[in-house]
Amino acid sequence: MELKIQSNHLKLQRKIIEMSNIREIPYLKIVEQVQQTPEAIAVLHQETKLTYAQLHRLSNQLANYLRTQGVGPNTLVGIMTQRNPLMLVGILGILKAGGAYVPLDPSYPGERIRYILEHAKIGTLLTEYQVTNKLEECLDAELPLHTLLFLDDGGGFIPSKELNLLSKDTWSTFSDQDPPYTNDPDDLMTVLYTSGSTGRPKGVMLNHRGYMNRLRWMQNTFSLKPGDRVAQKTSFCFDISVWELFWTLMEGATICPVERETVINPWKFAQWIKDTQINVMHFVPSLFGEFLSALEDESWEFPGLRWLIFSGEALPLPFIQRWIDKYGMGTGLANLYGPTEASIDVTAHIIEQRPNEQVTNQIPIGKAIDNVYIKILDEQMQPVVPGQLGELWIGGVQLAKGYLNDLQRTSEAFRLNPFLEIPGQYLYRTGDLAKELPDGSFEYHGRIDNQVKIRGFRVELGEIESVLNTHPAVREAAVLAVDYGAGQKRLIAWLSGNKVDNRQIKEHLSRLLPDYMIPQRVEWLPSLPKNHNGKLDRNALQALLNKSQPKQKPDETIDVAQEYLPLGPAQKWLVTYFEPPYQWTGYTRFRYRQALNLDVFNKAFNLMMARHPALRTLFVQRDGQWQQQIMGTEKQFPVDFFDGSHLSAAERDREIRSRIEQSSQKLRLEEWPLLATIVVKVDESTYDITMIAHHIIADMLSTTVLFKELWYAYDRILVGGVPSFENPSPPSYADFVRLLVEEDKKGALASHVDYWKSQFPSRQYAFHVPFDHIKGTNIEASAATERFTLTKANSDTLLRKAKQHYGCNLYTLLLAPLYQLTAVWCGTSWVVLSHRSHGRDLGDNHIYWESFGNFAVNFPVGVMVNYEEKWEKTIKHIKDGFDALPMNGVTFDWICDRLPNYIYPDANLTSIRANYLGNRTQPVFELFEFIEEDRDRRLSPPEQKRTTLLEFFFSIIDGTFHLEIEYSRNFHLPATINQLGKQYLDLIENMLAVISPVEEGVRQRK
Secondary structure (H helix, E strand, C coil), rough: CHHHHHHHHHHHHHHHHHHHHCCCCCCHHHHHHHHHEEEEEEEECCCEEEEHHHHHHHHHHHHHHHHCCCCCCCCEEEEEEEEEEEEHHCCCCCCCCCEEECCCCCCCCHHHHHHHHCCCCCCCECCHHHHHHHHHHHCCCCCCCCEEEECCCCCCCCCCCCCCCCCCCHHCCCCCCCCCCCCCCCCCEEEEEEEECCCCCCEEEEEEEHHHEEEEEEEHHCCCCCCCCCCCCCCCCCCCCHHHHHHHCCCEEEEEEECCCCCHHHHHHHHHHHCCCCCCCCCCEHHHHHHHHHHHHCCCCCCCCCEEECCCCCCEEHHHHHHHHHHCCEEEEEEEEECCCHCCCCCCEECCCCCCCCCCEEEECCEECCCEEEEEEECCCCEECCCEEEEEEEECCCCCEEEEEHHHHHHHEEEEECCCCCCCEEEEEEEEEEECCCCCCEEEEEHHEEEEECCCCEEEEHHHHHHHHHCCCCEEEEEEEECCCCCCEEEEEEECCCCCHHHHHHHHHCCCCHHHHHCCEEEEECCCCCCCCCCCCCHEEEEEEECCCCCCCCCCCEEEEEECCCCCHHHHHHEEEECCCCCEEEEEEEEEECCCCHHHHHHHHHHHHHHHHHHEEEEEECCEEEEEEEEEECCCCCCEEECCCCCCCCHHHHHHHHHHHHHHHHHCCCCCCEEEEEEEEEEEEEEEEEEEECCCCCCCCCHHHHHHHHHHEEEEEHHCCCCCCCCCCCCCCCHHHHHHHHHHHCCCCCHHHHHHHHCCCCHHHHHCCCCCCCCCCCCCHHHEEEEEEHHHHHHHHHHHHHHHHHCCCCCCCHHHHHHHHHHHHCCCCCEEEEEEEEEHHHHHHHHCCCCCCCCCCCEEEEECCCCCCHHHHHHHHHHHHHHHHHHHHHHHHHCHCCCCCCCHHHHHHEEEEEEEEEEECCCCCCCCCCHHHCCCECCCCCEECCCCCCCEEEEECCCEEEEEEEEECCCCCCCHHHHHHHHHHHHHHHHHHHHCCHHHHHHHHC
């Protein structure tokens, strides 16, 4: 009896906790809503209708399955679907299981998706069969992903990475009863990745309690009713989607997803709004301006539209005036403001009457919402006087839990809260400029990084844009501050609307702004370019600015910037190691299997020139030193086109190879361009394309950056669009060099010189290998290669188990047998190997993955090894060696002139270089066919010296480990190299043999 009473008491306690949590956890409020309106339509997508009961049942089945797979509180589960009902099933299934969802938009570049999967350590990804092309593009063996769970029926997908593939048949057999709800309000609800200042996305960790506060305020303010229809037009990777989805379902309304192709066509979108009878909708102001302009002379009516909600950018006052003038005040208008890091919105302003431009030129962002606190602070984090401009800081319940796996950026953005009147331990620093108005509301004044100095005066570009928007002829306005040398900037205004004489615009501005805030140049466009989220794309404007420069006549000299930059580390190595004319190039060749619009291809390629300064670089000698100079104005890049359709395949191949050779030989450091593109027509639907670049401006990773961005831009321009890149302004190679210059000026690199001298105190620390004979010099003509492959089973162990067993990364695992092999071969315990690294990670979040340039560096690492010692010990020696490297080894080539000759270049210390190429699985594209023997190939004259005597290339192809040893026939016999390769595979198999299957099973269960 006593046990029964205790059991009932526990049930009552759980019920009380659950009822309390409903008020703090959004998905539990949705579960409660299901009981009230089970047959109401939860999701309406084209012809598909999903009721609350159906959505509840399907998401319960999914949740109950995920629970059996270990998903619980704070487990991160990825989801990648199109905007459709399955998206809701997946999200709710993850949340009901207790986990947190990490959304991945299938329209994202594959590299961004890979980065998020890796960074968030996603083990399980929910998806659907219609996005398998994207899955093929972004999945590789290095990812922690082990399970793909499809939310729909289908088949035929075979991933390049070995995964558990599960279809709807698996999870839909599980119970549709409510799973036990175990979440605490402070548990993670989602991790949303936003653009990072380093070019790598940041994962913002958001909990249930913060979002619930935001959603509860929204219902109190906008009073959504059961049956209302809410437009779902935002990618679920963006924070706005959270209220579009959760607020709607919490209140018994209907989510109405709409495709992006419809949203960006104003007329189709207007028809969709009317046909779907939308009641509530969000607009980014830039997109709203285009929508208004397109419909200006047409008689559209939207009788069902009850609320228009704006956020994401400053809301121009004329947009609201034009809407009210045409449609009156029948639709509620609200301007919201807030960052992802604070659960979407933190302030709100309800527009209750037509704004008067005589009173203000801005729409306020309003007052703080419930349980949120706003402070306007100066640079010392002290409050400024109301009415004075300062930085906006946020406190209260809605703050995120920081950035996933990034303590440094978290500590920079989330500061300890010094204000006793604000609850919570931290404040969030937004980087936005704002001021407090007399009524206690706030006015947004743009980003701190859009605050520039013109002739010594501090100028907010957003203020100029606000005044431009008050001119009756202007529909959209953007202002850029453009460098034109010697640290000076010019203001350029981009406008759309009813074009008038630019003097009228400047006169209008002069009545409201001082002369130093008047743009020197005004440009008009039919509409300003937008990115994929509907926001103004400033990077596209910059590209247009570059294209609008006057074209040069053939006899004109190239106009170049006045800034001369030193060479980067890789560039210094190149001009130090090789003799003039420094002919070290690389190329990639592929076939494009579709008709090619050469004009559009040229435009796309020249857009790349504007986007990546390294492509516009030439080299000059000043005071006996090579320096790099970036062209200040754009010169059209010449594409070499040849119609080879009349030739046989063999003749065409010979012609192409001849052109590759000739183009490569023409590349000279002091002459622009330092790259060439050869386009050869095979037939009407096939083009053979080769891209060649001098290694002084490009490395292997640059090829990937250029390829993806070039063809994305080509596709957008082909359909009449403007490319809007995920990262509008990636850090450039020039930024990378400037950072090193600044670090050097501060004296930070002096310790790096000391480090390398301490590692190699004398010539006796050099490492050399025995020769079979000496028949000449180590030149390219003597090069040969032997190839070796690990078994599929051992490759699988290496890639899936060994890293966890030995507690290190894959490269360290591959080095351990190499260090031991060379120690035995050379009869020594002291082994020095050179390592070729991507060089794009300087530490301290200075990362350059999306940049074009030659970052690849070489550096030596010496290790004491004993052939008899356990693998764990060898691995520890190697890890210690890499952990001690200053700035990840990137500065070894930078400080070359401060190192003794026996240390630099590294070929003086060692005859062997290790080069990890990563996943080299042939990419599968519908339109592209890569020619493997011509993919990322080095190209040098036969008489030029090789970069090292022996180079060990490691790669993963189709889940199998491959080793290539490149050597010189003038020093080694093929039999010797074959013996080395086989011994290496024997050692790696020995290293893997100690991984016990029983031990591995125990570890996984734990």
